[in-house]
Amino acid sequence: MTHLPADRFFPPDPTLRHLAEELYQPVAGLPILSPHGHVDPRLFADPAATFGSPADLFIIPDHYVTRMLYSQGIPLEKLGVPRVDGGPVETDHRSIWRLFCANFHLFRGTPSGVWLRDVLSGIFGIDEKPCAANADQLYDRISEQLTRPECSPRALFKAFNIEVLSTTDAATDTLEQHQTMRQGWDGRVIPCFRPDGVVNLDAPNWRANLDQLSRVSGVEVVDVHSFIRALEQRRAWFKAQGAAATDHAAVTPMTLDLTPSEADGIFQRALRGSPEPGDAARFTAYMLMEMARMSIEDGLVMQLHPGSLRNHNGPVYTKFGLDKGCDIPVQTEYTRNLLPLLNRYGNDPRLTLILFTLDETTYSRELAPLAGHYPALKLGPPWWFHDSLNGMARYFDQVMETAGLYNTAGFNDDTRAFCSIPARHDVWRRASAGWVAGLVARRMIDLDEGHEMMSELAYGLAKRAYKL
């Protein structure tokens, strides 16, 4: 279907390239496990859902794309990004598409560039590079194809050979989309329990979220005890709807043993609207401990995604809201922060805690030594900015010798852009092949071992780590 070079992304050295091709081939077509991501479940709940226009599909909702254009001075309004206040933004999608095509050179050498070209070629049969001159013609070709039944989300889910896709859902979500889609469709799209909106006391709308939690859980939340019972109720509901995992964000991975009365003191101050400095951070740290305990009890895999300073750009956040490309990583410390949790639960094989990082300095210094010791720990794949060819190479380089392959969790695409999922997994499989080829060529392993490792990287590790 695609005319992209068959040996793309492999090492240029002929020995390595041939080995990488040999290692990649058997795993290229394995089913896709997507155990963590942000695809909207409504795409699958409605059999008649479509992806909209080319600008809807490729530009407007993708903050990887809009941030790069914005960084070069293109206003988000001109890209059709909706304003919080409903103020005017570009509504002519063809005009948005032209702007994107005229600036496509900005994506040279970036992972977005790689994914975009792969999607254009793999799904739409377009092998030309977008540019000002071909923008209109590409727009028409893509628009036409997007109306076809084989380009519906459900059809592409099957065509992509996705075995399981996890969405990410608020603790207060009733998962109606997930229930709806199971009627008359057998694609496995499962929810993931992400309670940040009620756990992080300084989340926007925390109080409203909490009231909603009381409603949907049937547990009147009046103190930390009832709060935890409500969360346990929601976890059970998520699990009943197919969830395999929970997910937690925090600026730091701090964990903390608090007494119930200390925790309730913080919670009561939050209920009264009179928090003390540090309350929110300490409460999140305490709740991570509680979440680990619950995971041991209900078997849901626990994911932790720390280290992003959200909404760094105040003016853009005020005007356009969350997830507009202005979340910036900060230095992150795991060794001391995770000590309370790991001392309490890290030796319990019933727990699986999958760690992510935006701070690559922790790969070799903290995360690999921790994962190479604690039975409960696994390392997630390169995340966000590091989900790239070089990011993967650094991950393999800095993590694997110390953590060992079998303490890692395979790949997550972590994307909102459903159509890019095959491209992202393919990049991982190709990057994996390049790494394993290096081990074989340097005689650290033999080819049989290499093939086994490839099958783990592409499928087995994620399957087992996420209990899919």
Place this chain on the structure above:
Amino acid sequence: MTHLPADRFFPPDPTLRHLAEELYQPVAGLPILSPHGHVDPRLFADPAATFGSPADLFIIPDHYVTRMLYSQGIPLEKLGVPRVDGGPVETDHRSIWRLFCANFHLFRGTPSGVWLRDVLSGIFGIDEKPCAANADQLYDRISEQLTRPECSPRALFKAFNIEVLSTTDAATDTLEQHQTMRQGWDGRVIPCFRPDGVVNLDAPNWRANLDQLSRVSGVEVVDVHSFIRALEQRRAWFKAQGAAATDHAAVTPMTLDLTPSEADGIFQRALRGSPEPGDAARFTAYMLMEMARMSIEDGLVMQLHPGSLRNHNGPVYTKFGLDKGCDIPVQTEYTRNLLPLLNRYGNDPRLTLILFTLDETTYSRELAPLAGHYPALKLGPPWWFHDSLNGMARYFDQVMETAGLYNTAGFNDDTRAFCSIPARHDVWRRASAGWVAGLVARRMIDLDEGHEMMSELAYGLAKRAYKL
């Protein structure tokens, strides 16, 4: 002119090497833009200026060279480095040269080794490695050539094909050298406004610098308001003399919104000589905000070079003064420190703020995400210790996927050693070719795109970022 290998510094793999050669060739001879550096303008103000002896040219003023010899136990006195107290140091330049040659092996695999060999070969036609045995012969050959007219600074400026060279000058500098050199010579040597000596309240001689600022600006500095007016006057003067940019050093890149009265409170304490702890750091943080505002108003590009702990070696500083190889980097944080400035000015396309770092961990974690989002930000090239083949490879690896090439600012040589400028730019162009060759060979871009990127790396990015 040189007999150095034509394929030096390219990747050894034949595919990559040939691609790199093909990519390098068209940019090898492009004019040199040197938008940030520390060459002494007196070299060009006096048509009869010379470089002095081989020791003057290669050793005595070059702290890259003297630090390495010092680290192996050779006293700075024996290298002719002048003492602050005027005490005795070696004055026999031939003897200094012999010591250098006898220890030339210390520079194996270092960037200084690369530059030294390139200068010896490219300018003086010397392809032998310096050693004890050939020291005298080399000294005589270089000495002889240094007396020739074609080895004068002005002649080499032309021979090097330098389109523009920026010096770095104190806010109190009257730029007489720059004015003088424009009479009867058309080399474009421009000043750069670096106000650290008056902005950093704990700078040595701050009070004397401030008095000098009042004198040269014609603005009596009595409070923060008049201080800022005096700086604005100086910026206008620098701009009139051709300046394109300002430059700012600080231990951290902290920025801070202060009210005018808070700022003036600090300033008044400094004037009275009774600062409080933290005053100097807070004032620098405040002034960075002011400098960004001024840049928006006058269009001068703003550069920030944070993270060096100056004069780490107290005894050496006391004896030999500034810039003797004992400035040591410290960990640097950008995400939180720059937040106030970027929230205020980072979305304004009239501002260009070029960031540098000595802490490579910030490349992928902080700087590339920031530059890949804020319109006002660009990333400067690898700086100081990282201005090396490996340092450049790490920069390309860790910055480009996330920041995007077009949010970077090309190359700076940042050197005091005028004769090494072509060598330094050549290393950058060769390293760039190696990186771009890797993108082409792994099929991430095609060769046409590669050529365009090379032209940007060698020339276009710096031209536009610095508005040259």
Place this chain on the structure above:
Amino acid sequence: MTHLPADRFFPPDPTLRHLAEELYQPVAGLPILSPHGHVDPRLFADPAATFGSPADLFIIPDHYVTRMLYSQGIPLEKLGVPRVDGGPVETDHRSIWRLFCANFHLFRGTPSGVWLRDVLSGIFGIDEKPCAANADQLYDRISEQLTRPECSPRALFKAFNIEVLSTTDAATDTLEQHQTMRQGWDGRVIPCFRPDGVVNLDAPNWRANLDQLSRVSGVEVVDVHSFIRALEQRRAWFKAQGAAATDHAAVTPMTLDLTPSEADGIFQRALRGSPEPGDAARFTAYMLMEMARMSIEDGLVMQLHPGSLRNHNGPVYTKFGLDKGCDIPVQTEYTRNLLPLLNRYGNDPRLTLILFTLDETTYSRELAPLAGHYPALKLGPPWWFHDSLNGMARYFDQVMETAGLYNTAGFNDDTRAFCSIPARHDVWRRASAGWVAGLVARRMIDLDEGHEMMSELAYGLAKRAYKL
């Protein structure tokens, strides 16, 4: 003797591989200098000592091996790791061996995997990969060979061509094993003075260690003055027994000038058992200064190994004690922490201070700039988790351009596993050859220089840095 591939671990590119082979060959057989490690001197004190069973040799005492197995859920009890309380653990060594072999795939791509295969092949002639199917057969073959005289520790010491091996010994050690072994045996096994047990005020058993120090030194320790005299006495004793160096661990490399009375105040509080917060850290920081002073006086080389948070896993530490694979690195700062020591002693050529790190971010940012300036500083090789092929590549990449080769200290194996010493040095020599080959291939040095550098890396640097 071994059938491992002759070109193992070299770069796959043919140019580099051939160069690496050419560079490696002349140094492959050079004598081994092992100036820092943890081999038990009792192995050599008793001429009849043996290595015990295959499980004794390869598994039970090697926390690199047991941590990886433990991380995958295998209880340490099943690996025969002794419990602190003497409780029951597996005593059937064949059963332990089977468990190890059945899980040998966990070591794919890890340094332990590399060393294990090299030892199996090089010493025991076993080239099969261990697995469940061949576990019993391998156990029998190894067991049989371990009873032969040529497999005794003393015989292998000679067969390994070890010129000098340093153990690591408490300040209170009387070095009887070292004295014993010198009677009738000429292997050079020297002690190293490691006073952590008395210097770190919060060391377990500090008070008992201190009493022991009084006894063995003959100096009644009642204050910091007598404490220092007692340490000086021990250093003299160690030196008389052949010691070349001291070694110091600390969570941070903080150094601190205290007045004698400040230091004694801390010491007196410790003696009374009523320390204040920060006392231990400040005292260690002060004692590092004192140790540097003593090194200048007695000529012992000073080593500093900071940055490991020991016994991170409380439950494992309680049950199994020290050194069970649960020491986890933390971020480490050198520039500011070492400033007091380096300002006092760093310019003194009589001092050699060899720095190690578990925080690779400090390589290019702090350690290389420091070592490339201070005459007293050398950088030790990649340590612990970073003693690996990739760890070495990162070290060469990030250290050498700035520090210069000649400010590094060659290789340490730092191991408890005596039989792995040749394998570890061979990995270093091969990794060195790969790095130097890259310099030659990129025309930064010529082949003659490369050979000289190889000889330094394999032998000369350690010989001189440790004054062996």
